[in-house]
Structures are given as C-alpha cells and as structure tokens.
Amino acid sequence: MTTPLEKEIATYTEANPRSEELHNQAKNHMPGGDTRNSIFWDPFPLYVTDGNGTTLTDADGNKRTDFVNNMTTLILGHRPPEVVAAVAEQLEHGLSFPAPSPSVVRWAELMCERVPSLDKVRFVNTGTEATLNAIRAARAFTGKQKLLKCEGAYHGNHDAIQISVVPPIDQAGDAESPNSVKAFPGISDTAANDIYIAPFNDIVATEKIIREHAKELAAVIVEPVNGQCGMVPSKPEFLEGLRRITDELGILLIFDEVIAFRISYGGAQDYYGVTPDLTCFGKVVGGGMPVGAFGGREDIMSMWDPQEGTPTVQHAGTFNGNPMTAAAGVATLENLTPEKFDYLENLGESLRSKLRQLFAELEVPMGVTGVASLFALQFTSTEVVDYRTFATNDKDMLKIMFIGLLNEGFVMSNRCAGNVSTVHTEQDVDALVQAVRNVLTRAGYA
Ligand SMILES: Cc1ncc(COP(=O)(O)O)c(C=O)c1O
Structure with missing residues (x-):
C-alpha cells in the first residue's frame, strides 16, 4: 500500500520532470547536486527560472505562490x-x-x-x-x-x-x-x-x-x-x-x-x-x-x-x-515605510489565525508560530516556545505537508516556515489555508 507521502512524491515527480533532469545533471558536479543544503529536499528540489511578485516559475513552467521569499529576504516580493x-x-x-x-x-x-x-x-x-x-x-x-x-x-x-x-x-x-x-x-x-x-x-x-x-x-x-x-x-x-x-x-x-x-x-x-x-x-x-x-x-x-x-x-x-x-x-x-509594516503585520496575523481556526476545526495536532510577517506550521499539539518543544514535531507529517503544498501550487521552506511580502494579499492567504486543508484531507488527517 502506498503511503500518503509516497503519493505526494509520485505526484510531485510526475509534474516536475525537467527539475528532476536538472538535478540528475547537477549531481555530476556538486555533492548531491546541491550547493546550499537549506534548499535541498527529497527527491529533488525545484529548479526555478523566474520570480515575479508572489509567483515562482520552475523549469517545467509550473507556477506556484511563493511564501519563502528567499528565506525571508524578498519583503517587497520578487522583482519589485x-x-x-x-x-x-x-x-x-x-x-x-x-x-x-x-x-x-x-x-x-x-x-x-x-x-x-x-x-x-x-x-x-x-x-x-x-x-x-x-x-x-x-x-x-x-x-x-x-x-x-x-x-x-x-x-x-x-x-x-x-x-x-x-x-x-x-x-x-x-x-x-x-x-x-x-x-x-x-x-x-x-x-x-x-x-x-x-x-x-x-x-x-x-x-x-x-x-x-x-x-x-x-x-x-x-x-x-x-x-x-x-x-x-x-x-x-x-x-x-x-x-x-x-x-x-x-x-x-x-x-x-x-x-x-x-x-x-x-x-x-x-x-x-x-x-x-x-x-x-x-x-x-x-x-x-x-x-x-x-x-x-x-x-x-x-x-x-x-x-x-x-x-x-x-x-x-x-x-x-x-x-x-x-x-x-x-x-x-x-x-519599506511604517505603513508597509502595518500591512505585513495584519496579513501575517490573519494567516496565523485562519490556520489556527482550520486546525481546531479539523482537530489535527498542529499549531502555528510566528509574529508580524513570519509564520510556521508546527506538527505538534505542544505549544512551541523553544527548541525542546519544537523537537516534538511529527517529521513525517511535515514532509507530507511540504511536498503536498508544492503539489497544490505553494512554496514554503522545507521546514514549512514562511512569510508574507508586501505583494501578498488576503486572497493568497485564503488560498494557502485551503491548500493546507486539501493536503490534510488527502493524507487522511481530516
Ligand atoms: C538568524 C540568522 N542568522 C544568520 C544567518 C546567516 O545568514 P547567511 O545565510 O546570509 O550567511 C541566517 C541565515 O538564514 C539566519 O537566519
């Protein structure tokens, strides 16, 4: 029987053949095809060709909404x-x-x-x-x-x-x-x-x-x-x-x-x-x-x-x-004016509260951490306040969510952390919350 993770990986592999090909090529000259461990994931990372606003386009032409912003860097979105x-x-x-x-x-x-x-x-x-x-x-x-x-x-x-x-x-x-x-x-x-x-x-x-x-x-x-x-x-x-x-x-x-x-x-x-x-x-x-x-x-x-x-x-x-x-x-x-920070803080808070509502409704052992424009999914019912509480995360569930969200058209960091930029909107927030719901449903958590 195939597991939920295997199913997500099969969908991912099928949708991203050019990225897989590039990764196989990359492995000839870089250890594991990689030159930055924090953006590697199994079975292969996406090879990105374009970033614009909130959208990342990969080598297969797939477009996804980016909630990573190069690890929190691109606060005004891609290519402002x-x-x-x-x-x-x-x-x-x-x-x-x-x-x-x-x-x-x-x-x-x-x-x-x-x-x-x-x-x-x-x-x-x-x-x-x-x-x-x-x-x-x-x-x-x-x-x-x-x-x-x-x-x-x-x-x-x-x-x-x-x-x-x-x-x-x-x-x-x-x-x-x-x-x-x-x-x-x-x-x-x-x-x-x-x-x-x-x-x-x-x-x-x-x-x-x-x-x-x-x-x-x-x-x-x-x-x-x-x-x-x-x-x-x-x-x-x-x-x-x-x-x-x-x-x-x-x-x-x-x-x-x-x-x-x-x-x-x-x-x-x-x-x-x-x-x-x-x-x-x-x-x-x-x-x-x-x-x-x-x-x-x-x-x-x-x-x-x-x-x-x-x-x-x-x-x-x-x-x-x-x-x-x-x-x-x-x-x-x-x-980056004070008004932009107000916008980011409100949008970040809206995202965190909508995710919390979703987890309560579905009764899944998950939480959300973050502040202002920053957020992360936590795969544990323990409140995460430090490293020891963070270490209670269910790593299998995290992998399913991460690959599942890629399949849904969303990019998060491979630890399922993210951030909003000034070009994200409430529609992006709602779409991400729906995508999280979809992944949980597919995986049998809801
Ligand atoms: C809190 C913190 N300090 C330092 C660094 C190192 O920065 P860099 O990757 O630019 O060397 C990072 C990178 O993610 C970071 O998150």
Whole structure:
C-alpha cells in the first residue's frame, strides 16, 4: 500500500520532470547536486527560472505562490519595480569598484536612522559574516572569550556558533542547562568549549547560566525571533531579562536580526523596545542581493575605525558595501515605510489565525508560530516556545505537508516556515489555508 507521502512524491515527480533532469545533471558536479543544503529536499528540489511578485516559475513552467521569499529576504516580493530600476541604473555604471560609492553612504544612513541601537554600521556579504564580526568585536572589546547562545538557534555557518543548532535530543542534556553540541563534524573543539547553551525563552534558567560564567562571557547572542524553530518570538521578559543581566555583568548583548529585522520598521529591537549593544543583519537589507551588516554602539564600532592608524579589529572584504547590493538595499529600505509594516503585520496575523481556526476545526495536532510577517506550521499539539518543544514535531507529517503544498501550487521552506511580502494579499492567504486543508484531507488527517 502506498503511503500518503509516497503519493505526494509520485505526484510531485510526475509534474516536475525537467527539475528532476536538472538535478540528475547537477549531481555530476556538486555533492548531491546541491550547493546550499537549506534548499535541498527529497527527491529533488525545484529548479526555478523566474520570480515575479508572489509567483515562482520552475523549469517545467509550473507556477506556484511563493511564501519563502528567499528565506525571508524578498519583503517587497520578487522583482519589485523600484529595486529593479535601482539595480539596472547601477548596472550602467559598474558592478564593483575598489572604492566606496555614494550609495553606500545613503545605505548606512538609512540603517542608522531606523534602527535604535545603530550609531555606526558596517556592511558584509552574508549574515554569517555579520555574526562572525559581531562576535569578534565582543571578544576584542571585553577581552573575554566565551559566548552564550540559545539552543536551537542558527546564527550562520561559522564555527563559533555552529553549536547546538538542531542537537539530537539524546545528546542535548538537561533542558535547563543544555550541552554544547557541535552541529556536525569539522567544527573546532575550541568553538564548542567556548560557548554556553541556554534554553530560549527561559529567563530563569538562562540567568543562572549567565551568572555562573559571567567572568568569562564576552557576549550573549540571541535571535529575537527564533527562525530555525519556526519563527518563534521571544517572550518580552526574555529579551528584557537578557538586557538587564548583561548590563549588570559587563557582557555585551548581540541581537541577530538577520530574519527578525523584518518584524518592524526599526527591527526587532524597535518592536520589543530592548536595545542591544550590537546587531547583525542580512537578507532584507540587501534587497535580494548578497548581504550582511553589523553595527551598534559607537565605542564598540570605533574599533574598526582606520583613521588613527591600524584599527583594533581588521575588516576587509572584496565585495563589502558593493554598489549593486547598496543600490538594491537603498531602494528596498526607502520603500519599506511604517505603513508597509502595518500591512505585513495584519496579513501575517490573519494567516496565523485562519490556520489556527482550520486546525481546531479539523482537530489535527498542529499549531502555528510566528509574529508580524513570519509564520510556521508546527506538527505538534505542544505549544512551541523553544527548541525542546519544537523537537516534538511529527517529521513525517511535515514532509507530507511540504511536498503536498508544492503539489497544490505553494512554496514554503522545507521546514514549512514562511512569510508574507508586501505583494501578498488576503486572497493568497485564503488560498494557502485551503491548500493546507486539501493536503490534510488527502493524507487522511481530516
Ligand atoms: C538568524 C540568522 N542568522 C544568520 C544567518 C546567516 O545568514 P547567511 O545565510 O546570509 O550567511 C541566517 C541565515 O538564514 C539566519 O537566519
């Protein structure tokens, strides 16, 4: 007897022969045909040829409504006219220069104007570089080595924080004092020894860990909305508590807003009213081009200042602040008005509440997490507030839903997380809710 997952995969395979062919070709030259694990799925990913507004077209000509927006990046949707025009204009003048361009000045100004804690900012090309540099700054500034991060948080692909991202529960240790577990082989022992792991959203347990190790801790790095566990928002008291304790103990507080910058005009710190010492950015701020940025307090950021001779901390990068990304970034930020954030928040809330109603009506063990424009399906009746509750998800049900939604004409991340852009509408929301219902019905859950 074929299982619901096998049925969905058979439908998917039949509808996407060109993507399958491309994937078989890709496997000849890239391991598993893949160069970015986060967008791989079984039996093969879709090969996309075009993005326009809310629509993705694949190599077979299938059109689907995209709720991924390149992992939360494309907040104005695919190919927004203002951003395309700015990039086209820059194309006429050059792709990259061995000198700063005027647009980077405007870009930095826009970031510092809207994000409360940013006295100064620096640009890089990935969120990974942003967290790497912020962590380095914290170590240089405090003269201390150790870090604290939350279990189940992803902060990019470098050793210092590729720890306890999705740790196997049987290795994760005590929930209130989790083990530090390397994400995979190849991460240095030093990185694993230099980090303490705290339970997200549990300020009592986290405070205990911080106080115990305060003398060695350079920084606490936290994602105000945990993307990897399904866009799980911090409880306000968690972030407020972290600020209070780190202030008291001389530890820097780093917000990783690579995703969470998306939740309000001034980012997550504006939304929560908590001011970190340093903040890391990516995704949205580059308008669809490769990007990262980090910034914060004047006295910390001045460590990079080269005007008085060799700066305390060195920072090079061939493509840092490149004019193509700067053009896209400026156009995006200039179009991201407070009204657009109100629209995103209302649409996101509508989607989450309609999904919750559906799950209640069908009596399926599912939930929804998220905030503002961010959402994720949770395949568990447990309320997801941290990594341990997230780990109760039914992974088979997730796979059925993910492939089933592709068959229904919707793209979500392969963890069934998503986000709305300013070009999504209530009709898109209703269509997605109906598609979720259809998949559940086909799979026999309803
Ligand atoms: C919270 C967070 N931090 C850092 C990163 C790393 O960004 P990048 O993929 O641009 O290196 C990501 C990427 O998804 C992220 O979600």
